[in-house]
Each structure stands twice: as structure tokens, then as C-alpha cells.
Amino acid sequence: MTQTLETLVQLLALEPIEENLFRGASHDLGYRQLFGGQVLGQALSAACQTLDLPRQLHSLHGYFLRPGDAKHPVVYQVERLRDGNSFSARRITAIQKGETLFCGIASFQQEESGFEHQIAMPDVPGPENLLTDIELISQWGDRVPERVRERLPARKAIQLRPIGLRNPLDPKPQEPIQHFWLRADGLLPASQAVHRYLLAYASDFFLVATALLPHSVSLWQKDLQMASLDHALWFHRDVKADEWLLYSLESPWAGQGRGLARGHFFNQAGELVASVAQEGLIRVREDWA
Template identity: 60%
Template structure:
């Protein structure tokens, strides 16, 4: 594994403080607030550590309550809601400075046979000849605010290659669809739970962007206030996040200063491994500096 990927694995591993109580370090990615994907992945990690090994997470539904502080650790309190015959349910609250910044419910199930079907994987260009998001941002380095520049342009644990990149600093209106290939930047241990933690972490990158595309707006425009409000994630099968996956995103609606986006994540074999949905704040503020 690369050093940055080692750091991500450590970030998602968590320290056990007491029964049902865990602490995770925070990662500063240069954003104004703590990256939501961090708390998504750490919350699933915390819940998983209270569940019998034979059951695997299949869904997570959470709300972002307050902006997190990337300079402070996060404490995760797990409530063992139910251990049923087929499903296990956990509720997780992420806390900083005595206040909840995020909470979610997560459900776990053992492997079980059943009916199977899925949507088809979109036919898009493969990742081999695409530029990475890091390379694309490097072309506009002078436009990235100085306090964020080093964090945005440094090595990342997740490699992202957009299929249909636009110019985030000078966007034009387009269809509310976005496709990116992504993978962990190096091989990972064959631990199914770890690959799901990292997928949860990666699922928050750029999802809300799809709801901005029809309006020619971008997170990088100074007058835009953009923040995740909630996040739902469904795992459909085990996966290897150190292999390429296609993240197909679309936004069917925006209104009332909110945007709604959804995503399907496919492996290279065309199998649907996860589905995602998110609503976020997309507010235009001319007074914003």
C-alpha cells in the first residue's frame, strides 16, 4: 500500500475507548469542514466492531447535523438497537466537543440466497486513458485558494478519473449526469469489511456535484454554499475497492436550495456493488467571500 492509503486504513480502523465507544482521528482534506466520507466510513467501522463476524453491512442511512472540525478527533457511540434472527441493527452517533455532528443507522445481514436482478452498467470509456482528478486540478492550480491548494494537489488514497470532466472553475450548464472511475491507490488486505469502509468514504466524493451541473454552478465558485445534508448507502455484494469501479451519478431534482443526487457503483465485470443517494444544500450567496 502507498503511504496515503496506509493512513486511510488507519483512519478507518478506530480506537476502542470502552464498550460501544470508539475514537477516530480526523483528516484535513483542505475543505472548510470535515469531509463527510470520513464520518461515513468511520461510523460503519464502529458499528461493524459490535456485530458478529458472520453478518455484513448492507445499508447505512445518516444525517449530517453540524460541520465537523478536521483538527479534532471524532468519538463514535454505538447503540445496539437489535440483534434479530436475520438482521442486526445499530445506531451510531459521531460526536465532537460534546455535540453530535452526524448520526446514522446501519443494518447487517448474513449471506442468504434469493432472487437476483440489477440495472445495466452504462457504456462509457474505460479508465486507462483518462486523466486523474489530481491531474485535472493541477491544470488550474493557480485558481485554487492558497489555503487549500497544497491539500487539493497532494497524493490521495483514492484515485479518481472522471469520464466527462468539466471545468469546475468556469462551468457550463450540462445534463445532470456524471461518471467517474475510482479505486484505492494500492493493494488492500482481503478483508471485506475494510473494502466497504473505504467505499463508504469514497462514495461522498462529488456526488452532490451532479445536482449543480444543469445550473452551470460549481463547489469552487465563491458564491456557492454547498454541503451534504444526508447520505444513504446500500451494499449489494462484496467488492475489491483496490480495483477500478465506475460511479454513475445523476440528479433527478433540485429545488428549495437543495439538490438530490443518486449513484450506482459497478465493478469492471458490470456487477452493481452499491447504490447511493444524497441530498445537499446548494445555496447561491452573493455575499459569500
């Protein structure tokens, strides 16, 4: 099923079913389990809908506790932990089939001024002359596994333009660093909350996969088990998710069946708009081969 930007925005909007209780539909992207970015985006959408004060999301810290099923909706329960003079905190629990899939805390802050500095944006080619990931993969033709070809149309809501994408058909070891340009494939509503939880959705793309780059391993291997274990996301300034953003990723460590990855989002003016970190499960399963 193709996912357009309109259907993605609707997916993240949620249905209020009771005070502090929301229901979100699910979309199957063709993975073994529910895409973690959907849970992140919907959890933030639920939290945002409980705010009565003009505050913007600045951080989310959460754990993925169970794999979700893309064939069933997810219910989100929000607990209003605190509304202080400057900050508000919300605990969000994602529930499916009576079990907790995800639990996290989101923090919101009213606008204020303070000291400012940031790291420099990497010096990489701009997005204008790059191919999308779908265009690149399509060039490999029949060598692409059928299950991968079938799920490509589901990613049309967000354009991804990789810089030097490694060929998963011939994975050679390289530095655990990669860069992508991304943006929503169309115009988003003006609400800053929508831009932030859509970026949260996109922040789960290729994050832990960066930890595979030093190894001769392909994302397309049938015996490779990968899953997000936790996720931390920080917003540093207003973001426009329907304009090009550079997603710069690195993996400082992998071991014991896990991999750690970090990422930064820059706008085309070179401003750091958000940062992310995630640890994920990485296993080669002989019983899946």
C-alpha cells in the same frame, strides 16, 4: 498533509475507548468543514467492531446534523439495537465537542440466496487511458485557485479518473449526469468490512456536486455553500475497493436550497456492487463573496 492509503486505512480503523465507544482521528482535506465521507467511513467501522456474528453491512441511513471540525477527533457511540436470526442493526452517533454531528442506523445481514436482477452498467470508456482528477486540474496551472491547489495532495489515497470532467473555471450548463472511475491507490487488507467502509468514505465525493451541473456554477466559487444533509448507502454484493469501480452519478432534482443526487457503483465485470443517495444543501452566500 498528504493522505496515503495506509493513513486512510488507519484513519478509519478507530480506537476502542470503552464498550461500544470509539474514537477516530480527523484529516483535513481543505474543505470548510470535516469531510462527510470520513464520518461515514468511521461510523461504519465503529458499527462493524460491535458485531459478534458473521454478517456483512448491507445498508446505512443517516443524517448529518452539524458541520465537524477537522482539527479535532470524533467519538462514535454504538447502540446494539438488534441481533436477529438473519439481520443485525446498530445505531451510530458521531460526537464532537459534546455535540452530535451525525446519527445513523446500519443494517447487517448474513449471506443468503434469492432472486437477482440489476440495471445495466453505463457504456463509458474504461479507466486505462483516462487522466486522474489531479492531473486534469494540474493542466489548468495558475488559473486554479490557490486553496484548491493546496488541498489536491490530500486526495492521493483514492485515485479518481473522471469521464468528461466539466471545467470549473468555465462552468457551462449540462445534463446532471457524470461518471468517475475510482479505486484505492494500493492494496487493501482482505477484510470485506474494510473495503465497504472505505467505499462509504469515497461515496461522498462529487455526489451533491452533480446537482450543480445544469447551472453555471463552479465548485470553486468562494460564495458557494454546500453540505451533506443525509446519506443512504446500500451494498448489493462483495466489493473490492482496490480494483477499478465505476461511480455513475445523476441528480433528478434541485430546489429550495437543496439538491438530490443518486449514484451506482459497478465493477469492471459490469456487476452493480453498491448504490447511494444523498440530499445536500446548496446556497450562494453573498456574505461569503
